[in-house]
Amino acid sequence: MEKVINIIQGRVEQKKVTVLQDVNVTISSKEFVYLIGKTGSGKSSFLKTLYADLRLVDGQGEVVGYDLNKLKKREIPLLRRKIGIVFQDFQLLTDRSVMKNLFFVMKATGWKKKAIMEQRGLEVLRMVGIEEKAYKMPHELSGGEQQRVSIARALLNNPELILADEPTGNLDPETSGAIMNLLHAIAKEGTAMLMATHDMGLVEKFPGRVLRVEKNTIKEVEAMGNFNPFEVKEF
Numbered sequence: 001m002e003k004v005i006n007i008i009q010g011r012v013e014q015k016k017v018t019v020l021q022d023v024n025v026t027i028s029s030k031e032f033v034y035l036i037g038k039t040g041s042g043k044s045s046f047l048k049t050l051y052a053d054l055r056l057v058d059g060q061g062e063v064v065g066y067d068l069n070k071l072k073k074r075e076i077p078l079l080r081r082k083i084g085i086v087f088q089d090f091q092l093l094t095d096r097s098v099m100k101n102l103f104f105v106m107k108a109t110g111w112k113k114k115a116i117m118e119q120r121g122l123e124v125l126r127m128v129g130i131e132e133k134a135y136k137m138p139h140e141l142s143g144g145e146q147q148r149v150s151i152a153r154a155l156l157n158n159p160e161l162i163l164a165d166e167p168t169g170n171l172d173p174e175t176s177g178a179i180m181n182l183l184h185a186i187a188k189e190g191t192a193m194l195m196a197t198h199d200m201g202l203v204e205k206f207p208g209r210v211l212r213v214e215k216n217t218i219k220e221v222e223a224m225g226n227f228n229p230f231e232v233k234e235f
């Protein structure tokens with residue numbers, strides 16, 4: 001299977017302080033992978049490194065075919081076009097409709113023809129089950145619906161990888177479950193998913209590969225057989 005993330009002996013800093021080191025992580029297409037760990041352990045920092053918002057200080061890294069060490073500033077938008085990013089707080093533009101939120105991203109990533117943009121907008125909204133909300137304003141939607149819009153936005157450019165930072169953090173358990181089903185369905189279609197969460201209930205309910213951030217590094221959690229996310233396999 002094709003590797004969408006390959007980090008070898010990676011090190012990540014925040015303000016000159018090492019947050020993660022000796023990071024070795026490989027993720028292939030279609031995989032659904034959780035990134036767990038305590039608050040402040042470095043989950044967001046790792047995701048930021050993958051979408052080139054933080055530098056990979058040492059080590060090698062390749063994300064959707066881009067070499068993180070060689071990536072020039074002007075190439076960052078090209079990398080982000082092949083990655084979908086979903087945040088806990090949705091990050092929708094509140095002053096415009098759902099469709100105009102999608103247009104905003106499409107324009108920024110090189111789409112030009114309005115009719116084609118509208119067609120693609122409706123298509124991704126259909127994929128997440130809210131096509132009928134296309135012309136509503138964000139505040140007219142529930143939290144779960146807003147998160148579906150942000151997932152639709154992440155899907156616009158057919159990403160090879162979706163990075164989701166606590167995507168269910170602001171949602172009630174039932175809505176979280178529906179969003180998890182959606183994310184799993186997207187991963188099955190071929191988009192790799194790396195999802196940071198500290199909701200262990202979700203990890204148990206929707207099994208997947210688990211990586212744990214602890215002691216300034218990332219470890220694979222043994223998830224075979226008796227699933228126990230607290231059992232850590234040492235490298």
Ligand SMILES: Nc1ncnc2c1ncn2[C@@H]1O[C@H](COP(=O)(O)OP(=O)(O)OP(=O)(O)O)[C@@H](O)[C@H]1O
Nearest residue numbers: 014015019037038039040041042043044045046198
């Ligand atoms: N912009 C920043 N400037 C300086 N230090 C930062 C910055 N962002 C994060 N840090 C520090 O880096 C470390 C890792 O933070 P990070 O946000 O990656 O953790 P996290 O696991 O995502 O936490 P949470 O679950 O609370 O989101 C923490 O010690 C944090 O204080």
